[in-house]
Amino acid sequence: xxxxxxxxxxxxxxxxxxxxxxxxxxxxxxxxxxxxxxxxxxxxxxxxxxxxxxxxxxxxxxxxxxxxxxxxxxxxxxxxxxxxxxxxxxxxxxxxxxxxxxxxxxxxxxxxxxxxxxxxxxxxxxxxxxxxxxxxxxxxxxxxxxxxxxxxxxxxxxxxxxxxxxxxxxxxxxxxxxxxxxxxxxxxxxxxxxxxxxxxxxxxxxxxxx
Ligand SMILES: NC(=O)c1ccc[n+]([C@@H]2O[C@H](COP(=O)([O-])OP(=O)(O)OC[C@H]3O[C@@H](n4cnc5c(N)ncnc54)[C@H](OP(=O)(O)O)[C@@H]3O)[C@@H](O)[C@H]2O)c1
Numbered sequence: 001x002x003x004x005x006x007x008x009x010x011x012x013x014x015x016x017x018x019x020x021x022x023x024x025x026x027x028x029x030x031x032x033x034x035x036x037x038x039x040x041x042x043x044x045x046x047x048x049x050x051x052x053x054x055x056x057x058x059x060x061x062x063x064x065x066x067x068x069x070x071x072x073x074x075x076x077x078x079x080x081x082x083x084x085x086x087x088x089x090x091x092x093x094x095x096x097x098x099x100x101x102x103x104x105x106x107x108x109x110x111x112x113x114x115x116x117x118x119x120x121x122x123x124x125x126x127x128x129x130x131x132x133x134x135x136x137x138x139x140x141x142x143x144x145x146x147x148x149x150x151x152x153x154x155x156x157x158x159x160x161x162x163x164x165x166x167x168x169x170x171x172x173x174x175x176x177x178x179x180x181x182x183x184x185x186x187x188x189x190x191x192x193x194x195x196x197x198x199x200x201x202x203x204x205x206x207x208x209x210x
Contacts (some may be wrong), residue, residue: 001155003126004138008147009040009160010177013167018144021171025057029164030201037141038063040160044139046074046096046129050146051083054090059141062095072096074133078122078146082109091115099133101125122149144175151178151185156210159191163204 010018011029019026041047047061054061054077063069074096077084082102084091090098091112098115101122109117118125129135140147140156150156159177178185191208198204 001123001127001153002130003155004045004130004135005157006126006138006140006150006155007040007044007158007160008140008142008150008156008177009037010142010147011162011164012177013169014163014165015168016176017169017174018142018177019056019175020169021173023052023056023173023175029162029167030199030203032199032201032205033162033203036160036162036205038067040139041073042067042069044073044137045071045135046076046133046138048076048078048138048140048146050143051077051079051081052145053141053143054088055085056143058089060089060093060095061141062093073139074099074135076101076125076129076138078103078125080104080107082107084110084112086110086112122146123153123155126153126155144177144179147177148179148183148185151189154189156189158210159208161204161206161208163206165204166202 011033012018041063061075062072072095075098078101080103100115101118102109103121194209195207
């Protein structure tokens, strides 16, 4: 499959959870976590999220102008249902061009001004991103359901984690980077550590690459 280099970035608890059972917004564990997210965004030509994360985290998917970014990454949001909320913050914020990806052929999708709609699978869209939209580095910021599908396609090259070892997150439906507990990947994947950085906040940044 022709596709961009794909990075993921998550903050996780000591027991590997990326959010709570209520699917509420994920809060940055510490200011350094936000700083790291923004510096990873600066490496990306495009950011990809699932509709669940876009909504839970009220994302604008941009780099703040005060960082004087050389460019704003393209913004990709994927959905099976196509139920995008046109009043969502992302559609009201200046930033990279917005591409909506809807994978369910029968989904009814409202036309949202200023966006481009792609009707294809996740796998097909990765090829479109590379070959038609010129994306070399693609940062996926979640959520777990989407990243699980990327791992299932064997399409993740780099894992960035902020490990918040000070917290455990309870609840049967608290998601992980491969979806919900018990919703297993079809096969194992192997990475090696390439960066390891304890932070002053008592957390740990680490990167693993293929
Ligand atoms: N700790 C962190 O760093 C971090 C990062 C990101 C997210 N989170 C948390 O994770 C939770 C959200 O998790 P989630 O699993 O619901 O998020 P998600 O993967 O963003 O959202 C799931 C939705 O995205 C769409 N989707 C996902 N994979 C798809 C695919 N392969 N093809 C087409 N559409 C796809 C579907 O949308 P439709 O329903 O429209 O069909 C699906 O219902 C939130 O609580 C958020 O705060 C935490």
